[in-house]
Amino acid sequence: MTRRVAVVTDSTSCLPRKLAMLAGVSVVELQLLVDDRFDRETGIPVEALVTAMRARRAVATAPPDPDAFLEAYQKAADSGVSAVVSLHISARQSRTCEVAREVAAKVEIPVHVVDSATTGMSLGYAALAAARAALLSASVEQVIEAAHRRLAGSTELIYVDTLEYLYRGGRIGAAAALVGTALSVKPLLTIANGQVAPVQRVLGADRAIGMLIAMAARRAGHRRVDIAVEHFGAAARAAEMAKTLGSRVHNLRELMVTPASAVIGAHLGPGALGITVSPV
Numbered sequence: 001m002t003r004r005v006a007v008v009t010d011s012t013s014c015l016p017r018k019l020a021m022l023a024g025v026s027v028v029e030l031q032l033l034v035d036d037r038f039d040r041e042t043g044i045p046v047e048a049l050v051t052a053m054r055a056r057r058a059v060a061t062a063p064p065d066p067d068a069f070l071e072a073y074q075k076a077a078d079s080g081v082s083a084v085v086s087l088h089i090s091a092r093q094s095r096t097c098e099v100a101r102e103v104a105a106k107v108e109i110p111v112h113v114v115d116s117a118t119t120g121m122s123l124g125y126a127a128l129a130a131a132r133a134a135l136l137s138a139s140v141e142q143v144i145e146a147a148h149r150r151l152a153g154s155t156e157l158i159y160v161d162t163l164e165y166l167y168r169g170g171r172i173g174a175a176a177a178l179v180g181t182a183l184s185v186k187p188l189l190t191i192a193n194g195q196v197a198p199v200q201r202v203l204g205a206d207r208a209i210g211m212l213i214a215m216a217a218r219r220a221g222h223r224r225v226d227i228a229v230e231h232f233g234a235a236a237r238a239a240e241m242a243k244t245l246g247s248r249v250h251n252l253r254e255l256m257v258t259p260a261s262a263v264i265g266a267h268l269g270p271g272a273l274g275i276t277v278s279p280v
Contacts, residue, residue, distance in 0.1 A: 002137055003024070003079075003081060003134050003135060003137065004081055004082050004083070004134070004137055004138070004139065004140070005081055005082070005083050005084065005085055005134040005138065005139070005140050005143045006024075006026065006076035006079065006081045006083075006084045006085070006134065007023075007024065007025050007026070007084075007085050007086075007087070007127055007130045007131040007134055007143065008025070008026045008027075008028060008069075008072050008073070008076070008084055008085070008086040008087070009025055009026075009027055009028070009086070009087045009088065009123060009124070009127040010027065010028050010029070010030060010064060010088050010089055010096055010123075011027055011028070011029040011030050011040075011041055011042075011064075011261050011263065012030060012088075012089040012094070012096075012119045012120065012123065012261045012263055012264055013027065013087075013089075013119075013120070013121070013123040013124035013127055013261075014120050014121050014123075014124050014228070014230050014258050014259070014260055014261050014264070015027060015121075015124040015127065015128070015258075016256070016258050019128070020127075023127075023128050023131040023132065023135075024131050024134070024135065025127050025128065025130075025131045026072045026075070026076070028064045028068045028069055028072050029041050029042060029064055029068065030061060030062065030063060030064055030089075030094070030096065030261070030263040031061065031062040031063070031064065031065065031263075032044050032049065032059070032060070032061055032062075032262060032263060032266060033058070033059065033060040033061070033062065034048065034049060034052045034057065034058070034059055035052065035057055035058055038062075040064075040065070040068070041261060041262040041263050042262070044262065046232075046233065046259070046262055046265070049262055049265065049266060050232075050233050050265075050270045053165065053266065053269065053270060054270060059266050060266075061094075061263045061266050061267070063094055063095045063096040063098070063099045064096060064099060064100075066099055066102065066103050069086075069099060069100055069103040069104075070103050070106065070107070073086075073103065073104065073107040073109075073111055074107065076109070077107060077108055077109045081109070082109060082110075082140075083109055083110045083111070083112065083140040084104075084107070084109065084110070084111040084112065085112050085114060085130055085134075085140060085143045085144055085147065086100050086104070086111055086112065086113045086114065087114045087116055087123060087126055087127050087130060087147055088100055088113065088114065088115065088116060088123070089116065089118075089119045089123060090115060090116060090117045090118055090119060090191070090194035090195070091115045091117075091194065092117075092193075092194035092195050093119060093194065093195070093196075097113055097115045100113045101113045110140070112140060112144060114144060114147060114148075115194075116147075116151055117151070117191075117193070117194040118151065118154065118156060118191045118194070119156070119191065119261075119264060120156050120191075120228075120230055120260070120261075120264065120274055120276055121156075121228035121230060121258065121274075121276035121278070122151060122154035122155070122156050122191070122276050122278060123151075124228070124276075125150050125154060125226055125228075125276065125278040126147040126148075126150040126151045126154070127147070128150075129146045129147055129149070129150040130143045130144070130146050130147040130150075132146070133145075133146035150278060153278065153279040154276060154277065154278040154279070155190065155216075155219050155276070155277045155278075156190055156191045156274060156275075156276055157188065157189075157190055157199070157212055157215055157216055157219070157274065157275045157276075157277070158188070158189040158190065158191075158196070158268065158272065158273070158274045159186065159187075159188060159189075159208055159209055159212050159272065159273040159274070160186075160187060160189065160268050160269055160271075160272045161186070161205070161269060161270070161271040161272070162269055163187060164269060165266070165267055165268060165269035166196060166267055166268065166269075184203055184204060185201050185202070185203055186201070186202050186203075186204065186205055186207075186208035187199075187200075187201055187208075188200045188201070188202060188208060188211060188212055188215070199215070209237070209241065209273065212241075212273070212275060213241060213244050213245060213248070213275070216245060216249075216275040216277050217245065217248045217249050219277045220249045220251070220252075220277050222250075222251060223251060223279045224251050224253055224279065224280050225249065225251065225252060225253065225277055225278060225279050225280060226252075226253050226254040226255075226256075226276075226278045226280055227242075227245055227249060227252060227254070227255050227256075227275065227276065227277055227278070228255075228256050228257075228258055228274075228275070228276040228278075229241050229242045229245070229255075229256070229257045229258070229273070229274070229275055230257075230258055230259070230260040230264075230273070230274040230275075230276065231257070231258075231259060231260060231272070231273050231274070232259070232260040232262075232264065232265030232268060232269070232270060232271070232272045232273075233265070233270045233271060233272075234270075234271050234272070234273055235257075235259075237271075237273060238257050238273060239257055241273065241275070242255055242256075242257045245275070253280050260272065260274065
């Protein structure tokens with residue numbers, strides 16, 4: 001079948017590169033600033049980013065370069081599609097949608113920019129759903145609907161060692177109420193209304209992670225779901241979480257472990273973990 005619509009997303013979707021390529025999703029990278037070095041996020045090694053964050057050096061994030069959007073949209077137009085669906089991180093967390101819309105106005109085919117109101121693999125799974133619809137020659141309206149349907153059911157659950165990095169970056173949203181808690185009290189967070197929001201405070205890291213897993217399992221229930229465990233510099237712990245989830249959620253279609261986007265990591269801090277529960 002002929003693909004009529006191309007799908008673009010951004011790197012905060014946390015999509016593994018191979019999976020994005022197989023699905024035909026173009027990924028535009030957000031940017032990082034570490035000290036005086038400014039680059040797309042994969043241009044700065046995660047180890048260097050973590051070291052800089054722990055040393056309290058200057059770290060900031062920025063939307064994708066407009067030229068990166070233009071290249072992705074022009075490549076889609078050159079491939080013969082009639083439209084582009086461009087799915088992105090919450091506009092309350094980043095100017096990515098704003099930059100995408102500015103560039104979209106310069107492209108000869110329609111570009112439909114969709115604010116996902118979330119990030120992480122909730123965004124990633126929505127982009128995959130949109131791409132699968134596009135592969136079946138769906139219309140642009142059907143592609144957007146496929147993305148919205150997946151977004152509507154998805155949940156992001158997040159563990160951070162400290163709220164310090166979210167507070168520094170101004171991305172803390174309603175979770176600001178938790179600032180100043182004792183070091184042993186670990187916050188569990190989610191994304192609500194496009195912003196980071198508190199769920200619960202738990203004493204101790206191990207108990208907090210156990211609670212995160214229990215919440216994800218309850219959220220999955222008896223539904224058919226995809227689950228992704230995302231991590232920023234915590235691969236071993238993420239693998240253990242995935243193993244536990246695999247034994248507790250019995251209607252899994254797919255379970256993956258994937259590194260978080262470095263841009264997300266820059267706001268959540270080293271050791272951050274996330275679980276995406278996405279009904280299919």
